[in-house]
Amino acid sequence: MSTLITGTAGFIGFHLARALLEDGQEVVGIDNFNDYYTVRLKRERHALLERYPGYRGVEMDLCDLPRLQALVAETRPEAVCNLAAQAGVRYSLDHPFVYSRSNLEGFLNILEVCRHATPRPRLVYASSSSVYGGNTKLPFSEDDRVDTPISLYAATKKANELMxxxxxxxxxxQTIGLRFFTVYGPWGRPDMAMWLFTDAMLAGRPIPVFNHGRMRRDFTYIDDIVAGLRGALTADGLDRYEVFNLGNHRSEDLMEMIGILGRTLGIEPTMTMLPMQAGDVPATYADTERARRKLGFEPTTPIQVGIPRFVEWYRQYHRC
Incomplete structure (x- = not known):
């Protein structure tokens, strides 16, 4: 099977590409290596992929429609997985036009090239748990209304589903949207809590804890996300349009996560309690029954296992 993956220098795209390549599949990867976070980390991920004979990497922006059209016409992928996007709820508050370009114009280009491709590929794309906005009914179900996003990032992801x-x-x-829930693990993103908190603890800095610690998150380990992605790429019997939650089906107390992280590091964390930030939500919790039934999705990694795996990688990567 040949798959075109956008965002292969990113966290999730890298892991999906590596898993497919390990199985002997062919992957064409696209990334623009933007500087939202350190480009060095993206280059290092991408260099690991380039060791595989079945990988072809292309540095390209999704807004470059002529190049994108030419690449798809040349490679004729059986599936396209769009994981490239401008990430980050908080960053979207001050950088709105970056999101409209990457997440709206870029995604429209993906839809257009898939529409005109021969053969027409299945399109799997990243949505987000943020589309649930201020919903209070837990767990979040794909049948819930998601008409009230509370950040521009969330609005662009809801727009992707509508498009x-x-x-x-x-x-x-055939378009398959995946609402990811708080993904973490090795080779993760430096702007995410797991990385930020680890960095702060090792440096002896206090951790910023929002909403005074009254937060719950459905932390989902990267290997489980990759399993869900692979199911979305290959599952039979899916409808023409589908949306699935990909989460751990557990809503974990943020303070418990911090405690596990501190014990794994052997450090007693210090915290600065802060009010809720604009665009944030107090709790996330994925109902994954639909993904289990249609994709065979069964997350297997609790935070008691996933956090030590992340810390082991982090220490090796930073030699600390």
Missing amino acids: AHAYSHLYDM
Whole structure:
């Protein structure tokens, strides 16, 4: 199977590409190596992928439609997995136009090239748990209304789902959206809590804890996310348009996560309690029954296992 993956220098895209390559599949990877966080980390991930004979990496922006069209026409992928996006809820508060370009224009280009491709590939794309906005009913279900995003980032992800629905309806395209829940693990993102908290503890700095610690998150280990992605790429019997939650189906107390992280590091954490930040939500919790039934998705990694794995990688990577 040949798969075109966008965002292969990113956290999730790297792990998916590596898993497919390990199975002997062919992967064409696209990334623009933007500087939202350290480009060095992205280059290092990408260098690992380039060791595989089945990998072809292309440095490209999704907004460059002519190059994207030419690449898809040349490579004729059986599936396209769009994991490239401008990430980050808080960053979107001050950088709105970056999100409109990457997450809206870039995604529209992906839809267009898939629409015109021969053969027409299945499109799997990253949505986000942030589309649930201020919903208070837990766990979050794909059947819940998601009409009230509370950040621009969330609004762009909801827009992606609507755009995909329109293309599925108009052009008989198969589009599969995946709402990721707080993904963590080795080779993760430096702007995410697991990395930020680890860095702060090792440096002896206090951890900023929002909403005075009254937060719950459905922390999902990267290997489980990759398993869900692979199911979305290959599962039979899916409808033309689908959306799935990919989470751990556990809503963990943030203070418990900090405690496990501190014990794993052998450090007693110090904390600075802060109010809730704009665009944030107090709790996330994924109902994963639909993904279990249709994708065979069964997350297997509790934070008691996943956090030590992340810390082991972090110490090796930073030699600390």
